[in-house]
Amino acid sequence: MHLANKTIVVTGCGSGIGSDFAKLARLQGARVIGVDRNDPMLTLDGFVKIDLGDPAAIDAAMAQLPAHIDALANIAGVPGTAPAELVGKVNYLGLRHFTQRVMERMGEGGSVVNIASILGAEWPARLEPHRELGATASFEAGAAWLAKHPVPQETCYQYFKEALIVWTYTQSQKQFLERGIRMNCVAPGPVFTPILGDFVQMLGNERVEKDAHRMKRPAFSDEVAPVIAFLCSDASRWVSGINLPVDGGLASTYV
Helix, strand or coil, rough: CCCCCCCCEEECCCCCCHHHHHHHHHHCEEEEEEEEEECCCCCCCCEEECCCCCCCHHHHHHHHCCCCCCCCCECCCCCCCHHHHHHHHHHHHHHHHHHHHHHCCCCCCCEEECCHHHHCHHHHHHHHHHHHHHHHCCCCHHHHHHHCCEEEEEEEHHHHHHHHHHHHHHHHHHHHHHCCCCEEEEEEEECCCCCCCHHHHHHHHHHHHHHHHHCCCCCHHHHHHHHHHHHHHHHHHHCCEEEEEECCCCHHHCC
16 A cells, blocks of 8 residues: 555645644555644645635635646544534535545546544434435535524534545445545544543543543554555545544444
8 A cells, every 4th residue: 555646635734634644645655735723834735724614715726736646635524612603614515625625626536535533433323314414515515504594502513524434434435436536534533632631521520531441542643644544545545435443443332
């Protein structure tokens, strides 16, 4: 498995999983274009500063991206302690809009990897609203749908990770059959990143303590990065439409 000669766009490259994946991809021979709202603190082959919650900013920034892109790793996101509207814009609507624009520059063998979460595992309980939201034609239409179906602050992070998984499922085979582009999700459990404290605050100490015995420890971000690399590589050329847990077995303890 390697990424030699591939051009990969990595959102959220400034820290955590995004930073470690960008480093690994360059080590494996990829040309890495980072995307973040903050200036990067690592070596990249290119960088574009974008507010992923603003579709106009996304459209304007496309001129700075390469004409051909082999893979997109959607790693940027805000925690559930941010306002629910912002979580929806960045973690779902903006991600979707950015992905649709980047896929215009992909061809056969392209790959999109979306970072979901173990917290998105309850998507079947809300399948129909997630399908409805996913069927909206644009960022603006999605925002209008959400205005009519507001998401509670306390569950907004979970909700939009569920919605992302469902959108990936419903889009993946269409893209694979028509254009040869694969779409997959990676679902980490807790990860040692700068926003781990936000997740503890979001879930509450009682939930965290209740689940602590289910896992050895949170993951290190460089334990998630190689899985993203696999899904971006030609080694996974027949893998499409999956949500792959990377959680040290945490999901299995709920069976």
